[in-house]
Amino acid sequence: MKTVDIIQRAGRNLRRAKMRTFLTSVAIAIGGFAIMASLMVGEGARQYVDRIIKSNLDPNALMIAKDKRVTSAQVNGGGEDGLTEYNPNSMTRNGRDYETLTTKDIEVLRKRNDIKQVEPSYQVQPKYITFSQSKKKKYVGQVMMRDNTLQMEVAAGKSVASGDALANGEAIIPEIYAEKLGKSAQEMVGSKLNLVVTQQPQQASAATIQQVYATKGDAGVQELLKGKTLSKPFTIVAVAKKSPDQISSPSSVYINAHDAKNLSEFSTVGTSAHRKYFYVLATVKHGTPEEVRDRLNGSGYHAATAQDIQGVIFTFINILQGIVLGFGLLALVVSVFGIINTMYISVLERTQQIGLMKALGASRRDIGRLFRYEAAWVGFLGGAFGVLSAWGIGTLINPSISKSLGLGDNSLLIFQPGVGATVVLALVLVAIVAGWLPSRKAAKLDPVEALRTE
Amino acid sequence: MRVIRRYEYLVVKLLAVYKIYSKGKRCMIDIRHITKTYGKKKNVFTALKDINLQIKEGTSVAILGKSGSGKSTLMHAISGLDKPQQGEVLVGDKDILRLKPRATDKFRAREMGFIFQSFFVEGGETCYDNVSLALETAGVPRAGRKQRIIEALEAVDLGDKIKSRAKDLSGGQKQRLAVARAIVGRPKILFADEPTGNLDSTTSQVIEDLLFGYCKETEATLIIVTHDEDLAKRCQRIIYIKDGEVEKDSMSSRPVKSAKPSATKSPKKTTDKKTRSNTPARRAK
Helix, strand or coil: CCHHHHHHHHHHHHHHCHHHHHHHHHHHHHHHHHHHHHHHHHHHHHHHHHHHHHHHCCCCEEEEECCHHHHCHHHHCCCCCCCCCCCCCEEEECCEEEECEEHHHHHHHHHCCCEEEEEECCCECCCEEEECCEEEEEECCEEEECCCCCCECEEEECCECCCCCCCCCEEEEEHHHHHHHCCCHHHHCCCEEEEEEECCCCCCCHHHHHHHHHHHHHHHHHHHHHCCEEEEEEEEEEEECCCCCCCCCCCEEEECHHHHHHHHHHHHCCCCCCCEECEEEEEECCCCHHHHHHHHHHCCCEEEEHHHHHHHHHHHHHHHHHHHHHHHHHHHHHHHHHHHHHHHHHHHHCHHHHHHHHHCCCCHHHHHHHHHHHHHHHHHHHHHHHHHHHHHHHHHHHHHHHHHHCCCCCCCCCCCHHHHHHHHHHHHHHHHHHHHHHHHHHHHCCHHHHHHCC | CHHHHHHHHHHHHHHHHHHHHHHHCCCCEEEEEEEEEECCHHHCEEEEEEEEEEECCCCEEEEECCCCCCHHHHHHHHCCCCCCCEEEEEECCEECCCCCHHHHHHHHHHHEEEECCCCCCCCCCEHHHHHHHHHHHCCCCHHHHHHHHHHHHHHCCCHHHCCCEHHHCCHHHHHHHHHHHHHCCCCCEEEEECCCCCCCHHHHHHHHHHHHHHHHHHCCEEEEEECCHHHHHCCCEEEEEECCEEEEECCCCCCHHHCCHHHHHHHHHHHHHHHHHHHHHHHHC
16 A cells, blocks of 8 residues: 555544544643743743853853862852862852962963953952942942953943943942932932942051050051051943843942952952952953863863853753653653553454455555554644644743743743754654554454454 | 667567556466364364365356355455465465465455455445545555546446445445445456345345446456355356365366365366467457
8 A cells, every 4th residue: 555545544544533533642742742842941041041141251251260160160059078178279258168369370371372351350349339329328239340341231321332441430330229229320320439348457566566556546556457448439430221131130330350459459458368369251362262271271270161151051951941851751651651542442443444454455564554654643633733832822921921030022932943843753753653562453453353343 | 779779669569468468367266275274272173174166267156155164264265364274275376375465465455356244334434435445455556546436436326425424325335335345446356255145135136236247347256155045046156165165066066175186287287378378369469
């Protein structure tokens, strides 16, 4: 028999048993739906993260650290180390010890000719911030160094394109600060803010203390040992917009590297954190980021490219996606047994038809194919139904998901026709495999026995 | 160029000769020492006991016997549906019991037609699709099917039921549909297993006329398995089966059972050769 004939005959057989066909394919459809939905979520998340990375990280940027965990474990947490060897160059962050880069390392890195714009991450931890627009209160907030390679969407003030650097004494504040202060973004532009940092009390020699005591008395000594405070004024030049493409919507004050360095050095003088850095950012000068990374790794550093950082985030997404996919596969396994069961009953019911076909000269192979193609049809119908409903439901609920998760114009569920077609095809194959056992039974049926059945 | 032309001409001519030859090829049925048993060891039941028969092409034969006599088993053996433990069934020049299963199936699809007591038409399918099945199994190309199906349905007077579902037909109509399905492939041998067993006398008459009419027209062999003596009497030859043995054969009074293989072999071969060599030549003229 010709394949087309068998496919048509299989289709007609299914059409005659509409309810059964429908119910069997629903089982497959549920599996197909779950699988498709998980793939759509995965793709949506991946595209979203991709966009975030692109707008937050320069593809040519390298993150270089002394401690491997800074570049790899930073994002995904890493394991607990317990007791570690003391290292004078280590620094504690979030309760864990990290080996840091020293000024010597910075010098070494700056001398390299395959990277440029080597800039350590200056940690500025202001004691408090004051605003000229809100004179009475003091606020606590974060301060970050602006990465000049990135564009920043602004709500007011001067535009900040990629490559635009801030001048000394200039600052950008996020939109939420303006909201908190009850001012509009426009009102904030041009106003001032003060970053107040403190210095640890300096150790003074007995001679110095005696000298101060002699000249300024008791108050002088107290003043000397109290620790200094620096209040550095900045002019707000722009207000950064809340953007769904930012890793987190900007929530810190941005200043340039020079100011950050000054404040950081001032506040860390005399502490173990002085001139020690978790990581430095650099831009690749020659070659691909991967090549430079490998070279740096060979010379005692640990570097990560933008893609590496992306990969770490993707691992997380892949795990999530795997869980949904697992449920889909489970549903599919159940539906496979549904198909086997239904087809088996169908074979028993149709012994006569099988016997007649054999009498008319249909070969074993033809009979087997008839039942396998029926299974394939069920798989196709179920698969198409599941995938299309995943698409439809995805399109329907995308806007509300984006709204509730604050993704802006990004969609979480992204349907790719190619992936959809592949899923349908895979389900057809799964159904054929499920139909193999019943089809074998049908093919093996003795025609004489079958024709005797009344 | 000329040489190629000449070869081409030769090939075309050879093909034409082959076509005539294959069309004229006859399907004489020669059954030798067929024995069929069911069960094992102590419970052995012998359905057919060393049956020897020769059925000439174009004759109508009735295999008459009571139920359980082995007549249906004999029919199944002749058509290659069942495999007897011993013996051979030569149809034309092929031993269909020794062919590979696929070849047997192919042979059955192309050269044989079947009609059953309980019709075995697919109720949910249209008359058209029911008849089409026989052409599909025979591997007839799609293009040629429609015409043949309609012709077959018209031949059994179901021309107006092409699109009807088989389950909506009456019993007689269903059997007519089965006849259309059996003859659409223009088989050389037509098997009918109690074709009128489920029908009243008037519709039986119609079915009988159709079967005998087809065989007369196409010179096909008709083998009817029945316990109805009136139906059997319409056939040219009646073979009585009892307890798996040929009890009586209207063709010869001598007991067929004792015929030795060597005795049947030699005359059969010569006749076979004669028909083979004669037919194409006769047709070509």
